[in-house]
Amino acid sequence: MLSGYLVREMRDDEVEEIILTEYEHFGYSVFADLSTSDYRKKVVVCEEDGKIAGFAVLYWDDENFHIGSLIVKVEFRNRGVGRMLIERASREAYKLGFPKVYADVSVSSDALEFYMSNGFEIEETIRHYYGISKHAFRLSLTV
Numbered sequence: 001m002l003s004g005y006l007v008r009e010m011r012d013d014e015v016e017e018i019i020l021t022e023y024e025h026f027g028y029s030v031f032a033d034l035s036t037s038d039y040r041k042k043v044v045v046c047e048e049d050g051k052i053a054g055f056a057v058l059y060w061d062d063e064n065f066h067i068g069s070l071i072v073k074v075e076f077r078n079r080g081v082g083r084m085l086i087e088r089a090s091r092e093a094y095k096l097g098f099p100k101v102y103a104d105v106s107v108s109s110d111a112l113e114f115y116m117s118n119g120f121e122i123e124e125t126i127r128h129y130y131g132i133s134k135h136a137f138r139l140s141l142t143v
């Protein structure tokens, strides 16, 4: 792990920051949407000097384990924070007995390269996932 950074579980008083950051980046909150689903979920955050540098919203059911969102704040990017969060997500999946971590990303997203450079592979294309003609790749990483 990079020095100065700590990866840990989210605290209850950080829920609002997570939801607002998701809205800022995506216009919706995966964390909030999960509240009305049957999925189990966990948020892992990477902090530096008491500030949240980035976080990943993880969720799973009996079948699969997913990264629902992963955001690194702009001022903390390109320092390996995203990679640390993926490593933590893989460990969480492994501890729960899942062989893979899944992530769905838009075919036109910058995040695609980020995931691919962290070992993810394209499993399938999900057509019209984000709306008409807005396709997604389902990516997976073997843990």
Ligand SMILES: CC(C)(COP(=O)(O)OP(=O)(O)OC[C@H]1O[C@@H](n2cnc3c(N)ncnc32)[C@H](O)[C@@H]1OP(=O)(O)O)[C@@H](O)C(=O)NCCC(=O)NCCS
Pocket (backbone or CB within 6 Å): 025, 068, 069, 070, 071, 072, 073, 076, 077, 078, 079, 080, 081, 082, 083, 084, 105, 110, 111, 113, 114, 115, 117, 118
């Ligand atoms: C994508 C994101 C999470 C990357 O976080 P980060 O902390 O800057 O990434 P890291 O520093 O850990 O980079 C890890 C690897 O991914 C690569 N990478 C990171 N961002 C990239 C990008 N936008 N395009 C291509 N490659 C990228 C890095 O080059 C690095 O690879 P390398 O070690 O081979 O050079 C961050 O840019 C972000 O929060 N974006 C907005 C939200 C988003 O799109 N989230 C993902 C979908 S849920």
